[in-house]
Amino acid sequence: MSAYLMNTYKRLPVAFVRGEGAWVWDESGKRYLDALAGIAVNGLGHAHPRLVAAIADQAAKIIHTSNIYRVLEQEQLGEKLAQLSGMDNAFFNCSGAEANESAIKLARLYGHQRGIELPTIVVMDRSWHGRTIATLSATGNRKAQAGFEPLLGGFARVPFDDLDAVNRVAENNANVVAVLVEPVQGEGGIQIPEQRYLAHLRELCDRKEWLLMLDEVQSGMGRTGKWFAYQHTRVQPDVLTLAKGLANGMPIGACIARGAAAQVFGPGNHGTTFGGGALICRTALTTLAIIEDEGLRERAQTLGERMLAAFRQELSGIDGVREIRGFGLMFGIELDRPCNELVKSALEAGLLINVTYDNIVRLLPPLIISDEQADAIVSILSPLIRDFIKR
Ligand SMILES: *Cc1c(COP(=O)(O)O)cnc(C)c1O
Numbered sequence: 001m002s003a004y005l006m007n008t009y010k011r012l013p014v015a016f017v018r019g020e021g022a023w024v025w026d027e028s029g030k031r032y033l034d035a036l037a038g039i040a041v042n043g044l045g046h047a048h049p050r051l052v053a054a055i056a057d058q059a060a061k062i063i064h065t066s067n068i069y070r071v072l073e074q075e076q077l078g079e080k081l082a083q084l085s086g087m088d089n090a091f092f093n094c095s096g097a098e099a100n101e102s103a104i105k106l107a108r109l110y111g112h113q114r115g116i117e118l119p120t121i122v123v124m125d126r127s128w129h130g131r132t133i134a135t136l137s138a139t140g141n142r143k144a145q146a147g148f149e150p151l152l153g154g155f156a157r158v159p160f161d162d163l164d165a166v167n168r169v170a171e172n173n174a175n176v177v178a179v180l181v182e183p184v185q186g187e188g189g190i191q192i193p194e195q196r197y198l199a200h201l202r203e204l205c206d207r208k209e210w211l212l213m214l215d216e217v218q219s220g221m222g223r224t225g226k227w228f229a230y231q232h233t234r235v236q237p238d239v240l241t242l243a244k245g246l247a248n249g250m251p252i253g254a255c256i257a258r259g260a261a262a263q264v265f266g267p268g269n270h271g272t273t274f275g276g277g278a279l280i281c282r283t284a285l286t287t288l289a290i291i292e293d294e295g296l297r298e299r300a301q302t303l304g305e306r307m308l309a310a311f312r313q314e315l316s317g318i319d320g321v322r323e324i325r326g327f328g329l330m331f332g333i334e335l336d337r338p339c340n341e342l343v344k345s346a347l348e349a350g351l352l353i354n355v356t357y358d359n360i361v362r363l364l365p366p367l368i369i370s371d372e373q374a375d376a377i378v379s380i381l382s383p384l385i386r387d388f389i390k391r
Contacts, residue, residue, distance in 0.1 A: 012347060019046025022369045024352070035377045036352045037366040040186065040218045040330075043245040044290055045366040051248055054286040055279065064277040073281035080288055081256055084227045086236055088262035091255045092276030096217035096243035097130025099253030102270060103180065103213050103239045104134050106257065108154070110211060110264045111177035118153075119177040121213075122169055124160040126357075128187035129180065129215055138180060141187070160185060161193035163200050170208055178211035178239070179204075183229035186218035189360035190325045190332025198235040205238070211261050213239035217253075221245030222291045222367055224328035225301030247284040296367040303374045304328040307363075310375065314382035320389035331363040332356075333385065342388055351380045361385065 001011065016024040022034050022045050037043060044051055058073075065071060078090040091102050104121060111119025123129070127140040136145055137152035140160075145151060156173055158165035160181075169176060179201055185191035198214075205212040214237040219229040223245060226232055230240075238261040243253040253275070257264070274280075291297065308326035311333065315321045322334040338358040346353045354362045365377060 012343065014347060021045040021047075022366050022373050030350065032347070032350045032352050033373060033376060033380070034352045035363045035365045035381075036354050037245075037364050038249060039354065040223060040244045040364040041249050043221055043223065043296070043367045044248045044287060045368045048248070048290065048368070050290055051283065051286050055250075055283055058279050058282040061278075063279040064274070066273070067271060067276060071276055071278055071281065073278045073285065074276040077276075077281040077284050080285060081242075081254065084288070085240055085256055087240055087256045087258040089257060091257075091265070091270060092281070093253045093255075093272045094251045094274050094280075095130070095253045096215075096241065097132045097135045097253075098272070098275070099217060099241035099243050099255045100129040100135045100138065100180070100215060101132055102253075102255035103178075103215075103241050104138065105270060106239060106255065106261060106264050107178035107180075107211055107213065109269060110261065111175070113264065114177070114209075116175055116177055118175050120154050120156050120173060120175040122166060122176055122179040122181075122210075123155045123157050124181055124185070125157060126160055126185055126188035126191060127180075127182060127215075128185070128218075160188070160191060161197055163197070163204075166201065166204060170204060176208065176210055178213050180213045180215060182215045182217075182219065184219045184224065184327050184330060186330065186362075186364075187356055189334060189357045190327065190330050190362060192325055192327050195233075198230060198233050202235045211238040213237060213241070215241050217241055217243040218364075219327075219330065221287075222297040222300055223330060223364070225297055225304060227297065229327070246287065247280055248287045250280050250283045252280050252284055291367065294368070300328045300367050303365075303369065303371070304330075306371070307331065307374050307378055310378040311382065314378060315385060318386060318389065321385070329363075329365055329367060331361075333361040333363075335359050335361070335385070335389070339385075339388060342384060345384050345388070346381060349380050349384060351377065353381065 014026050018025045024032050108119045123138045125140040129135040129138045156169050216228050220242045240256040246252050311324050325332040340355050356362045
C-alpha cells in the first residue's frame with residue numbers, strides 16, 4: 001500500500017502487470033481468471049490485439065486537439081452510437097459520473113426552458129450514478145453520501161421497481177422534469193425490475209412530458225446480450241448515459257439524447273477539455289467494431305444463460321443462498337449474510353470477483369470469455385460459496 005495515495009480504497013494486496021483475454025497475471029507471475037472485467041469495463045478482455053493496434057496507430061497520429069475544433073473520430077462515434085441506440089446526438093466526456101452529470105444538467109435546462117424554475121428529477125433507492133456532488137446526490141446509497149452534506153436538491157427519491165411510488169410523485173410534484181433510472185441496477189446488486197417497469201415509466205414520462213433518462217453506464221455495450229438493456233423492451237429513452245465498457249478501459253462517458261432532449265443544449269451550455277478526444281473516440285469506435293465483428297452480444301446472451309443455469313444447478317436450494325440473478329453477463333448471487341471475505345478466497349483461488357451491498361456476489365466477466373472459462377468461473381466459485389456458508 002502506498003502512503004502517497006489518498007486512502008479512498010481498501011485495496012486488495014495484489015497488482016496486475018499483464019493481461020491477455022480473460023486472464024491477468026500479478027507481479028509474482030500468478031495467473032487469475034477475470035470475472036469482473038474492471039467492473040464491466042474490459043468487455044474485450046485485456047490486450048485485445050485489434051484494439052491495441054488501433055490505439056497505437058491513433059496515438060502516433062493525433063491524441064487530442066480540443067472541442068473548439070471539429071474532431072472527426074468524435075463525429076463518427078456520435079453517428080455510430082446514434083445508429084446503434086436509435087438516438088439522435090451525443091455529448092462525450094470522461095466518466096460515468098460526468099455522463100450522468102450531463103444528463104442532470106440537460107434535464108434541468110429542459111425544465112427551465114419549459115418555465116419550471118426548480119426542476120426535479122425522480123431517482124431510485126439503491127441506484128448508483130457516480131461520486132460528483134450532483135451524481136452522488138442522485139445516487140441511492142446513504143453510505144456513499146454520508147459526510148458530504150449538503151447534498152444537492154432537485155431530486156425526488158422513490159423505491160426501485162415501484163410504479164405506485166412514481167405515480168404518487170407525479171400527482172404531487174409539479175416540478176418533475178425527468179426520471180433517471182438504471183434498467184438493471186448494477187452497484188445495487190444486479191437488481192432486475194419486473195418486465196413492464198420501463199414501459200410503464202415510458203408511458204408516464206410521455207403523459208407528463210418528462211424525460212426518461214436511462215443510466216446504462218454498467219449495463220450497456222453488449223453486456224446484457226443487446227447493445228443496451230432497454231433494447232430487450234420496446235422502450236426508447238430520451239436520454240441514455242454510457243461509460244464503463246464503451247472504450248474498454250480508456251476513460252470515456254457519453255450522454256446521448258433523442259427528440260426534444262437532443263435540442264436542449266446550445267453553444268456555451270456545456271463543455272469539457274478532454275472529452276471526445278481523437279484517441280479515446282477511435283478506441284471506442286474500434287471497441288464497437290470488435291463487439292459487432294466477433295458477435296459478442298450474442299455470446300453475452302448465450303454465455304449468460306449457460307452460466308446462470310450452472311450457478312442455479314450448483315447453488316440453488318442451499319441454505320444461505322437467497323437468490324441467483326442474471327441478465328446476460330451480469331450476475332448477482334445474494335447470500336443471507338455479509339460475504340466480503342469471498343473476494344479474498346476467490347483471489348487465492350485465482351479468480352477475480354466482487355461483492356456489493358456486503359452480501360451480493362457480483363460477476364461481470366468480459367464478453368470474450370470462452371465456454372471453458374465461463375464453466376471454470378462457476379466451478380471455482382460455487383464450492384467457495386458453499387464452504388463459506390458452512391463455516
Ligand atoms: C459505475 C457507474 C457510474 C459511475 O461511473 P464512474 O465512471 O465511476 O464515474 C454511474 N452509473 C452506473 C450505473 C455505474 O455502474
